[in-house]
Amino acid sequence: MRALWPNASREQAKPCALRQVKPHITHFCCNQVIRHTPPHIMNWNSLAQFIHILAVVLWIGGIVFMDGFLAPALRRAVAQAQPRAQLLYVLFRNFFAAIWGAGAALVITGYGMVFLRGGFGALSAAQWVMVVLGSAMVLLALYIFFVPFLRMRSAVLHGDWDAACAQAGRIRLLSTVNIVLAVPTILSGVWAVFGPLF
Numbered sequence: 001m002r003a004l005w006p007n008a009s010r011e012q013a014k015p016c017a018l019r020q021v022k023p024h025i026t027h028f029c030c031n032q033v034i035r036h037t038p039p040h041i042m043n044w045n046s047l048a049q050f051i052h053i054l055a056v057v058l059w060i061g062g063i064v065f066m067d068g069f070l071a072p073a074l075r076r077a078v079a080q081a082q083p084r085a086q087l088l089y090v091l092f093r094n095f096f097a098a099i100w101g102a103g104a105a106l107v108i109t110g111y112g113m114v115f116l117r118g119g120f121g122a123l124s125a126a127q128w129v130m131v132v133l134g135s136a137m138v139l140l141a142l143y144i145f146f147v148p149f150l151r152m153r154s155a156v157l158h159g160d161w162d163a164a165c166a167q168a169g170r171i172r173l174l175s176t177v178n179i180v181l182a183v184p185t186i187l188s189g190v191w192a193v194f195g196p197l198f
């Protein structure tokens with residue numbers, strides 16, 4: 001048991017019921033902040049959470065920038081379907097190529113943290129929300145890649161610019177669903193670590 005609060009002492013820290021369920025977290029207990037975790041577990045947790053959040057920032061931040069700012073600006077600036085489809089295709093292709101690593105890191109650290117927390121049986125409600133919504137987001141991203149994006153690529157290769165632009169629209173729409181899903185997912189992550197907001 002490690003006390004992080006400067007004035008905390010071992011005598012003041014009484015056993016906490018939460019310790020059984022959530023041994024990893026920092027929470028208020030006996031008027032102190034206590035981390036019920038051996039240091040080596042804490043280090044793996046810190047590393048996993050750091051990589052998890054980094055991956056989330058790259059992935060979700062990237063979609064927000066592309067869908068919210070870059071794609072609408074391209075639509076306004078480039079009226080013709082052909083150059084717009086070509087530009088959007090290169091944009092999506094490069095983004096997907098870069099984001100595979102972040103997505104893999106997100107899934108590995110996410111399920112790794114499930115393992116570090118003691119498996120699915122030890123998860124709190126908030127952690128379950130994270131696992132379910134997070135996995136749904138990853139599945140949706142895979143669908144976006146394997147269905148509309150690959151259809152867009154085939155349309156671009158065949159010079160069917162209108163079909164390519166239509167698939168680009170589907171990619172943007174489904175990515176917006178992922179941005180919306182990201183809000184409760186991030187909230188559940190915060191809730192899992194710090195408790196409910198209200």
Ligand code: HEM
Pocket residue numbers: 025049052053056060106107109110111113114117127130131133134135137138181182183185186188189190192193
């Ligand atoms: C493969 C799917 C995912 C799994 C299995 C997963 C699992 C987890 C677990 C187990 C935690 C630790 C909770 C705790 O410490 O009590 C966590 C934290 C977190 N996750 Fe996920 N996650 C996934 C995807 C996502 C996605 C897609 C997002 C963002 C949209 C996200 C955002 C967060 C955030 C913000 C935290 C809080 C980290 C912290 O403050 O330390 N996760 N996740």
